[in-house]
Amino acid sequence: MGIIAFHGERLRLARVALGLTLDQLGERVSATRQFLNQLEQGLKTPTKEMQAALADALGVAGHFFVLPATAGIRPEQCHFRKQRTTPVSIVSQVLARGTLLDGFVSRLDHELDLPPVTFPDIAAASAIEIEEAADSARTYWRLGTGPISNMMRVVENAGAVVSFFRGVSERVDALSIDCARPMIIRSEAKPAACRLRFDLAHETGHLIMHRGVQTGDKTTEDQANRFASAFLLPRSSFIHEFPRGRFLDWSAIYALKLRWKVSAAAILRRAYDLHVISADQYRTGYIHLSKTGQKRFERRDDEIPSETPELLPAAMKALEMTYPGAVGRLIAESGLGPDMFAHVSGLELPPARADGVNVVPLRFYQ
Template sequence: MINPNRLQFARIRRAWSKAKLAKELGIEVRSIQGYELGEYCPEEQRLEAIALALNFPKNFFLGPDLPLINETTASFRSMSKMSATIKNSALSAGTLAFLLNEFIESKFKLPEADLPDLGDLSPEDAASSIRRIWGLGEAPIGNLIHLLESRGIRVYSLAINAREVDAFSVWHNNKPFIFLNTYKSAEHSRFDAAHELGHLLRDRHNMLHGNSHSPQMEREANLFASSFLMPRTSVIAHAPNVPTIDKLINLKDIWGVSLAALAYRMNQLSLFSEWNYRNLCIQIAKKGYRTNEPNPIRREMSQTLSKVFELLKEDGITKLNIANTLNIESDEIDNLTFGLMISGLAASDNPVTTTVHNKPTLTLVK
């Protein structure tokens, strides 16, 4: 007998309405409602048609309930701009990441979470404190994803071609997760990752108690990300006497941020006049640099996942093996893992700086 919750999950993951699925199957919407409510079970042939339409293996629908993510416990950057369909599809991707992560942690011991509760500090003070606690000083951060993974944060990717989906973070079984949309620019993703780190450090209580959304929390997470990636003394030391677009383009790669983010941070630190800042913003918009970043940096990817897949491959465990174990399609794994298993790329260090951080260690579980 199928699990009706899994049928509903699969439909939501594909961002399909009940009406769309019913039309695809050539049946009444009431039948889909009945299946999802558990009022009756589709016959074998109908189940096969459902599995084919929703691109899930038939056995997926026979499993136990899934660890669903409540939207009130997940921190989304653009909640007000996001449709319920897109939001729920992204949350369901997070659920599949939980399954994949559980599989990985059944075979490897990953770093434990090292995230203090900094909820009583201002965003700037929290950024300074975590830099001090993690021994980062004022230096620019090299590969941010590698740093987060070394501190026990599980970082997965979202492959959702929707501008309103930036990133989100959530706590699951006392483990922090960050999800980054790979359709965004590399600079945008770095800032998103730092933004979500701010939520995990400063808003843990609210996230765990279903109060993860407010305009103030989003503003403060942005301030944290800006302060964390671009420390005050470092930015002041590099600030040009006369700010121009060309000078900022030459500087932005120091911190691995977007041109707009650097201009905002320098203005926040009163390094040039409000008139200069408005003029820079106009030029950035006119040149299209808000959507097409000048001198783009290399995209950061997971080092932990890259190592995991290399070690699993040595043991003869393939992507298809993992997908079959989890009863999902293999492209779901690609979508969650920065395409590492498609491209075969290792998560090489980002060249924005030469700063070296402790790399995450993997221990094989015997």
């Protein structure tokens, strides 16, 4: 017996989010590739038994396939590095997972008073324009010209949700998705806090400068890198503090690293971009970092405290502790099972409140 409604696009969305081919899904549910392709194309409708098997295999709720099909995340909304050389399958996974996570975050947004989205829209292309955009963003967010103590909180206070995609993050360092509630997806395997901070600033540059622009090429990546450098190391302060001399003062550079929480490599690049050091000095510094084994792990990396996402976990915890079962309800309304939710959010369900006391102020709730 056929079911009342079935949206084949939703089947494809869940399959691609898990990185499964039609053949791989077919092995899980004992169906042919051709049959599953016909389901996704809307040419056939599965039985209730097949729908249940598909839901179980994909980690979604049974009603996932009957929810209205949404437009989903478009390629121009998604920014991540080396997009032109990244396999199409990885791009598709990112878009599918972003769409599923956005469905949950949108529902959460209706339940809680999350920070308003305040990323300014500043088109910038030239070096001068990018410097001005970074300065304008700092001014807009009232960050001053000193070191940013916590870059994670900057983007979350601006309304972005920060999380990670398991598996995909091993192939992609970081990415951002420009939607109603912007999402920045990080790599769970980032080796150093200062590199994660740079990634967050890089994605902030995309969200500010490249709204509606297809990115991933060298030009837009260089622009985002320049923005990150200017945002984390403002020109006026950096020029004043960087140690000038015939030879690079590494002790002073590492002191700057600890103060500004930016890698030595990024400090050297910033100095070169601002013409504080010569091309020869920059090359010498780069070679030194390479020869001393500091291309991936730099000295004093472990002295910079790590930064972890707080907004989404705190919002889920607040909602669950005030209204037990609410997070599970939102996940169910999104059509996701616990496994798929963990897959697209990098988070587990918050623990249920054990007592009967509301420990979270109701002001968090709309």
